[in-house]
Amino acid sequence: MDTKRTVFPSQGLPYLLVAPQLIITLIFFIWPAGQAVKSSFEREDPFGLSTSFVGLMHYGRLFQDPAYLASMGRTALFALAVTVISMGLALVLATAVNRLIRSGTAYSTLLLWPYAVSPVVAGILWWFIFNSTTGILPYVLEFFGVDWNHQLNGGQAMILIIIAASWKQISYNFLFFLAGLQSVPQSLNEAAAIDGAGPFKRFWTIVFPLLSPTTFFLMIVNLNYTMFDTFGVIDATTAGGPNQATNTLVYKVYSDGYIGLNLGSSSAQSVILMLFVIVLTVIQFRYVERRVQY
């Protein structure tokens, strides 16, 4: 593809035009990130009067800290569960809506609403539904012999944040899956039907492989989402508890830094998270755009 090159009257103009974007990025992203990297190598005294360079001490300690390693495991479980659940349900919903001809738009609009709900509100919503004293679901679950109390039971707390985070993300995945499904030509489905493949076989051998670029893209986006954007959901429902059971990596950055006031360790943790994002983004750019095609 040949791209059109614009010729500017003066050499400075293009730089001037991109300057606002560059300045915003530098002040609000690059500089704070640089500060985090810097303070992850430093130790500050309790009164903030002096800092000393400690090298990789914070990193070393983190990887020996059982609480941190446990949080890593929890985050992996959380990220995987949310990605699988929200993508799975979104694919089912998108396939269902894709079969509709006239009412499709109405369903799509309704299914998009959760995405417009802010993470904190989503969290509180589910917190109410699952509230062990006033919530409707624990009341129902009691008939099945389940004693629901996510304020005491760590496993249940994890289930709660997985549900809340997945619910919010389904809309986004749904939209992409629906667009992906609509770009699969109808004639392929028809050809496969004539070739003797039933609806399920058609889906798994024709439609699903053709959706692979969308699926891969969403996988990366969802992993990113669960690792970083779920802070609001967790803070509003469980606040990392009970007993650290929902303290994921991103929540730990906050609780160690702002509540525990261990700025050095918190910075080191955010630098590690930053590396995760960088790796995921690189994978996304390299593979989504080159490898995953047909």
Next chain:
Amino acid sequence: MASIDLKGVRKVYPGNVTAIHSVDLSIEDGELVVLVGPSGCGKSTLLRMIAGLETITDGTISIGADVVNNKEPAERDIAMVFQNYALYPHMSVRQNLEYGLKNRGTPREEIDRRVAEAARVLEIAPFLDRKPRQLSGGQRQRVAMGRAIVRQPKAFLFDEPLSNLDAKLRGQMRIEIRRLQRSLKTTSVYVTHDQLEAMTLADRLVVMNGGRIEQVGKPIELYDRPASLFVAGFIGSPPMNLLPVETLAAVAGATMPTLTPGADIVGIRPDQVVLGGGDGIALSGTVELIEPVGGESHLYVRVEGIEQALILVQQGRANVGEAERIDFVLPIQALHGFNRESGRRVE
């Protein structure tokens, strides 16, 4: 291999839009029938109803001895070649060919044998391990054909398979499809809007218009004796000249013959018009435009008193120039009479 029978077939879409009005058609075993007509005439809908991709509102469709109205496309044992080929983009050519056979549980050796045979016939053996996007339009077309023939179905259905190819390739593939169909002797239904393709391919031609069949017959029969005004105007290039009788009578004067009662439009093929003198309706006019096609020339002649220009075909090079006056004759035996109101032929 089987015959295909359509009895009183109708298609009504939601909202009471009738796409097909009661069509009766029987296609014999081994025959290649071409459905031709302008876009929106219902030819593709009819084909898709035979394939099982559209439901049948009324009437019956049978393939061989079985009524297939309620059968899934897979159970009808037909193969279809789509306009956009519909090759599975994530599979290699070989996998594309094997897909239908695997779904039917054909044994491995049999699959290999049939794929090898199809690849040999269609000369696609060198590309078997490539993906469809690595192939040219003509090669994709061959693969689509291959996918149909490996199945050895009762019938082939073609939905404008050549319309995405350039003119030269279209001509080549047309001949190949004809040759292949002759050697396999598989009953085929072929849909096209291109009347030249239709004429050259068909054993029998079905001209459709507005969801109805206008005429069925051998291509030459349709050319020689069009049963309606629509067929007369649709088949043949350049198209038949169609003139209102009263205008023609006013211009022709004494040379105007008495026509069959009821005929108020007469038609004449451009190549039947005789330049110079002779028996028939004598006319004269001014040459407006000459289209040299190579082997023949098309003359657009303006006759005073007649609204539209008449088209004349002269073999070889035109021996008149533009803006010159010429005399010509419409031989009586070459005239086709039609009734304007019914649109049908009057004998």
